[in-house]
Amino acid sequence: xxxxxxxxxxxxxxxxxxxxxxxxxxxxxxxxxxxxxxxxxxxxxxxxxxxxxxxxxxxxxxxxxxxxxxxxxxxxxxxxxxxxxxxxxxxxxxxxxxxxxxxxxxxxxxxxxxxxxxxxxxxxxxxxxxxxxxxxxxxxxxxxxxxxxxxxxxxxxxxxxxxxxxxxxxxxxxxxxxxxxx
Amino acid sequence: xxxxxxxxxxxxxxxxxxxxxxxxxxxxxxxxxxxxxxxxxxxxxxxxxxxxxxxxxxxxxxxxxxxxxxxxxxxxxxxxxxxxxxxxxxxxxxxxxxxxxxxxxxxxxxxxxxxxxxxxxxxxxxxxxxxxxxxxxxxxxxxxxxxxxxxxxxxxxxxxxxxxxxxxxxxxxxxxxxxxxx
Numbered sequence: 001x002x003x004x005x006x007x008x009x010x011x012x013x014x015x016x017x018x019x020x021x022x023x024x025x026x027x028x029x030x031x032x033x034x035x036x037x038x039x040x041x042x043x044x045x046x047x048x049x050x051x052x053x054x055x056x057x058x059x060x061x062x063x064x065x066x067x068x069x070x071x072x073x074x075x076x077x078x079x080x081x082x083x084x085x086x087x088x089x090x091x092x093x094x095x096x097x098x099x100x101x102x103x104x105x106x107x108x109x110x111x112x113x114x115x116x117x118x119x120x121x122x123x124x125x126x127x128x129x130x131x132x133x134x135x136x137x138x139x140x141x142x143x144x145x146x147x148x149x150x151x152x153x154x155x156x157x158x159x160x161x162x163x164x165x166x167x168x169x170x171x172x173x174x175x176x177x178x179x180x181x182x
Numbered sequence: 183x184x185x186x187x188x189x190x191x192x193x194x195x196x197x198x199x200x201x202x203x204x205x206x207x208x209x210x211x212x213x214x215x216x217x218x219x220x221x222x223x224x225x226x227x228x229x230x231x232x233x234x235x236x237x238x239x240x241x242x243x244x245x246x247x248x249x250x251x252x253x254x255x256x257x258x259x260x261x262x263x264x265x266x267x268x269x270x271x272x273x274x275x276x277x278x279x280x281x282x283x284x285x286x287x288x289x290x291x292x293x294x295x296x297x298x299x300x301x302x303x304x305x306x307x308x309x310x311x312x313x314x315x316x317x318x319x320x321x322x323x324x325x326x327x328x329x330x331x332x333x334x335x336x337x338x339x340x341x342x343x344x345x346x347x348x349x350x351x352x353x354x355x356x357x358x359x360x361x362x363x364x
Contacts, residue, residue, distance in 0.1 A: 154358075
């Protein structure tokens, strides 16, 4: 067949995507990437730029955020979606980190979370900031871990808040599954 | 005063405790330790033995588990309590890790969690094991992170399950506070 036509070496649409190279080199034959592979992949692509690379825990959270079949793995479409989401967070983080120190202040973190549309009490904000601060500052890696968890937990809550009243009832087993996966 | 009598250098009961030296050297003047200081302290005491040291995320979870005033810090009494709890987990982990490889299998992890008295569905167990496995094995650091979260989350749930029926209702803000602190 002609170059680019269906059947010529697999998945033409994906092969044309510049991201596919990064993805397929790491995913290998199964076409899925695990948390360890995601960490390697994001490091090789120098995704963090001048920032500290993502730790494994953050990579697991990223996989779980988009892992609708709970396989613990990620295909190319989820990878592309993740790439776009964390690019948005990186832009946001860089705009707050004006002195390029690689960290942001609790106050800046507070404003950033509020600007994403989350409505949280000062107590909840303090709880989040305390959790993700190291010596009073938040690194990019922890910022992303925080964004991933906040998004995942809010999605899980919303699915159980069918009346949209801001209240949800969990049984114990479901509560553990939700909180352990996010 | 005579050596050991009240007033001789501060807190006699604490000074006689062999753990107090580790604690006070790291806590400094404020008598409280942060997650970063806990990590240093547990490393200096060689708590992990031949196992990989605890990462900062695990140390934060440990502080939060016992942090009743939500200060993000830990005093000597909480430290002693934590020491006893993680010693128990270490004994347990070592008894499962028979070949001293530093990791345990998902099946052994499953049995270990069940033996602690948690009643969880196979789905919840799989969710936990997937979350804490690296290349199909669970390290000591991740084992402890898992035990800390399971204990904290179960405590938080139980406090809201006043009828002891295994069901609890959360408002969104409380849900985020619970899940972000555990």
